Amino acid sequence: MKNSLETKLGIFVIFVVLAAWAIIETLGGMESFLGGYRVSALFNTVQDLKAGSSVKMAGVEIGRVEKIALANNKANVTMKLHSDAIVKTDSKAAVKFTGLMGQNFISIDFGSADAPKAVDGAVLTTEDQPDLNAIMAKLDSAATGIENFGKSFTGDRIDNLIGPLTDFIKQNSSHIGGAISNMENISGQIASGQGTIGKLIYTDSLYNSALVTVTNLQDAVTEVRGVVSGITNGQGTIGKLVTDDTLYTATTASMTNLSQVLLKINQGQGTIGKLVNDQEFYKNAKLSLQKLDKMADGLEDQGPLSVIGIMANNLF
DSSP: OHHHHHHHHHHHHHHHHHHHHHHHHHTTGGGGTSOOEEEEEEESOOTTOOTTOEEEETTEEEEEEEEEEEETTEEEEEEEEOTTOOOBTTOEEEEEESSTTSOEEEEEOOOOTTSOBOOTTEEEEEOOOOOHHHHHHHHHHHHHHHHHHHHTTSTHHHHHHHHHHHHHHHHTHHHHHHHHHHHHHHHHHHHTTOHHHHHHHHOSHHHHHHHHHHHHHHHHHHHHHHHHHHHHTTOHHHHHHHHOHHHHHHHHHHHHHHHHHHHHHHTTOHHHHHHHHOHHHHHHHHHHHHHHHHHHHHGGGOOHHHHHHHHHHHHO
C-alpha cells in the first residue's frame, strides 16, 4: 500500500513538472521569469513564426518571441531579450528559417557602432525576407512551363517543324553544296595569301606602312610640341611677340598717340585739322577749281599769248 501510494505520488509530481514545463515554454520559456527588456517590430508577414521562437544575433540566441498580434495591417512581434543583449536603435529585424523543414526565428543585426542601445519598449525597423511558399510556387510554375515546352516538341509538332526544313534542304541541295564549295575555295585562297584579304592578312606591307605612318605622326607631334615649347619659353620671333611685353607696350603707346592725333584733327587743330574742319578752305578750293575749269574752256581756241592773258584774268 505504501509503495503504491508513493508510486502514485511520484507519477503525479512528474505530470505536474511536465505540465509546468509546457506552460512555461508556451509563455516564452524561462525568459518570462528572468530579467531583461522588451522590443517590438512590425512585419508584413511573419510566415510560420510562433510565440516562443528564438531571437538571434549572429546565430546566438539573445531572447524569445513573447507575443504576436495584428496592428495597423501588419504583424506586431514583441520580443523579450536578455538583459545583457546589446541591440542598437538602428538594428534591423528579419524573419528567417534554419532550413527547409526548420523552425522560423527572428534575426537581429548589430546596427551601427555609434548608435545608442535600444531601451525597453523600443520599436525596431524590419527587413522582409522572401516568402518560401512564394518561391516554391514560382519554381513549380517554372517547372510546369518547362514541361509544357518539352511536350510541344514531341510527336507531330517535331515533324511539322523539321519537315519543311528537310524539304527545303532536299530541293536546294545542289545550290547549298555549291555555296559550301565556293566558301571552301575562298577560305583556301585566303589561307594561301591570295587576293586582297589574303595579302592583308599574310603580307607585312600594310603593317609596315601603318607603322611608318604612325612613326611619322609621332615625330610630327614631337616637333610641334618643341615649337610650342619654344614659343612658350620666348624663343624666336613668335615667342618674343607672345611673351615680351615690349611690343604690347609700344603698340599701346602708338594707339594712344594715334587717338590723340585723331582727336586734335576732329577738333580742327593743326593744318590737317583745319583742312578737314574749315569750311572756308573748302569754299576757296571749290572756287579755284571752278576758275581752272573756265580757263581750260577758254584755252581751247586761243594762242599762247592769249592763253597767258586769260589765265591771268581768271586767276586774279
